[in-house]
Amino acid sequence: MSAKVWLVGAGPGDPELLTLKAVRALGEADVVLIDDLVNSAVLDHCPTARVIPVGKRGGCRSTPQAFIHRLMLRYARQGRCVVRLKGGDPCIFGRGGEEAQWLKERGIEVELVNGITAGLAGATRCDIPLTLRGVARGVTLVTAHTQDDSSLNWQALAQSGTTLVIYMGVAKLAEIAGHLRDGGLAADTPVAMIENASLPEQRECRSDLAGMERDALRFELKSPAILVIGAVAATESAVQASACQA
Ligand code: SAH
Numbered sequence: 001m002s003a004k005v006w007l008v009g010a011g012p013g014d015p016e017l018l019t020l021k022a023v024r025a026l027g028e029a030d031v032v033l034i035d036d037l038v039n040s041a042v043l044d045h046c047p048t049a050r051v052i053p054v055g056k057r058g059g060c061r062s063t064p065q066a067f068i069h070r071l072m073l074r075y076a077r078q079g080r081c082v083v084r085l086k087g088g089d090p091c092i093f094g095r096g097g098e099e100a101q102w103l104k105e106r107g108i109e110v111e112l113v114n115g116i117t118a119g120l121a122g123a124t125r126c127d128i129p130l131t132l133r134g135v136a137r138g139v140t141l142v143t144a145h146t147q148d149d150s151s152l153n154w155q156a157l158a159q160s161g162t163t164l165v166i167y168m169g170v171a172k173l174a175e176i177a178g179h180l181r182d183g184g185l186a187a188d189t190p191v192a193m194i195e196n197a198s199l200p201e202q203r204e205c206r207s208d209l210a211g212m213e214r215d216a217l218r219f220e221l222k223s224p225a226i227l228v229i230g231a232v233a234a235t236e237s238a239v240q241a242s243a244c245q246a
Contacts, residue, residue, distance in 0.1 A: 003108050005072050005082045007096045009089040009115015010038040014198035017121060018042055021113045030080035033071060037087030037224060039199070046083070065095070069102050076108045089117040093143050093167050117141070119165035122197030122226045126204050126237045130163045135231050138162035144169035144176055158183030163230035170223045173213040180229065181209055190234035195225040204237060 006025040011017035026032065026045035034043070036055025043051060052071065054063040068084075075082045090096030090112055100110045119141055123130050130139040140160060142152065145168040157164055158180045169176055181187060187210035195203045207215040209229070 003076045003079065004111065005076050005084060005103055005108055006111050006113060007084045007090045007100055008086065008113040009094070009096075009117075010042050010085050010087055011116045012088055012118040012121035012198040013037075013039045013196065014121075015039055015041040015044070017116045017198060018045070019114060022115065025083050025111075025113055026085075028081050029083040031075045032083045032085055033068065034085045035087055038085050042085070049083070065098075069099065072099070072103060073106055073108065076103070086115070087118070088121075089115045092117040092119075092141060118197050118224065119167060119226045119228075122194035122202075123163075123165065123192070123228050123232075125198050125202060126192055126194055126228075128192055128228055128232050128235050128237075130165070130228070130232060132232045132235070136161070136163040139165060141165050141167065143167045144172045152179075154179035155183035158185040163228060163232050166227040166229065168223075169227050170216070170221055170225050173216050173227075176227070177209050177212050185209055185229075189229060190231060192228040192233040193219070193221050193225055194228065195221055195223075197224075197226060206233070206237075 008022045008025050010022065023045050029046045029049040032046055032049045032051045033054045034051055036053065054068050072082055072084060084099065086094045086096060088094060096112060100112060103110050130136065140157060140162045142157065142164060144166050166176060187208065189209045191207045191209060191212045193205045193207065193212065193216055205215055205219040205221055
């Protein structure tokens with residue numbers, strides 16, 4: 001009985017951004033539990049595995065986390081090779097850490113496999129160099145959505161000198177812009193809003209802090225999208241066709 005679970009990042013959507021390790025894990029899988037932000041094209045790498053969708057979005061009722069835990073445990077204890085496939089990177093706003101911990105506490109071997117997280121992929125696909133030398137001294141990945149509604153230290157973020165990459169922010173654009181401006185970021189700080197990063201339907205909307213909510217509305221920005229906030233977000237994309245200028 002191998003009793004092993006692979007917690008694998010499937011990347012942001014483009015199947016070519018899958019790692020070779022992810023491909024190997026999928027090739028060995030008997031059971032694949034798949035989130036709904038994962039592009040099902042990656043399932044080409046596990047043609048014989050049993051695939052179980054356990055997504056939390058869309059019109060369907062969400063799969064409770066406890067149920068996902070128990071499912072992984074059951075299959076692992078049966079000696080099956082289990083792959084838990086998550087969008088982006090499993091440990092960037094993906095509960096990979098929680099799931100790994102829970103399984104390890106029950107004696108299950110866990111192997112985490114990196115995926116390319118949406119924020120990094122989205123920026124790169126729009127030719128935005130997140131840590132452009134002399135412009136941004138780092139990058140901060142932030143979620144706008146917290147489990148306990150605790151508030152972020154927006155002032156510290158605004159003054160960090162880093163590019164901010166914000167996940168799960170589409171429904172909170174006004175709030176984010178307000179907090180960052182109150183925290184000291186200039187109204188004309190460049191913003192890029194990138195929807196469906198790395199997929200054929202990717203769209204990008206360029207704006208600034210003052211205009212981002214209005215422009216996103218006009219653009220009909222939808223989730224999943226990431227926001228890139230900071231001077232580097234003014235870097236022009238080679239493909240400007242779908243960009244909306246403020
Ligand atoms: N673990 C994932 C993030 C999961 S949280 C990762 O590392 O990418 C879900 C949020 O990720 C979405 O609300 C959105 O903000 C972002 N996201 C995921 N896939 C995306 C994509 N293809 N394009 C833009 N944003 C995406």
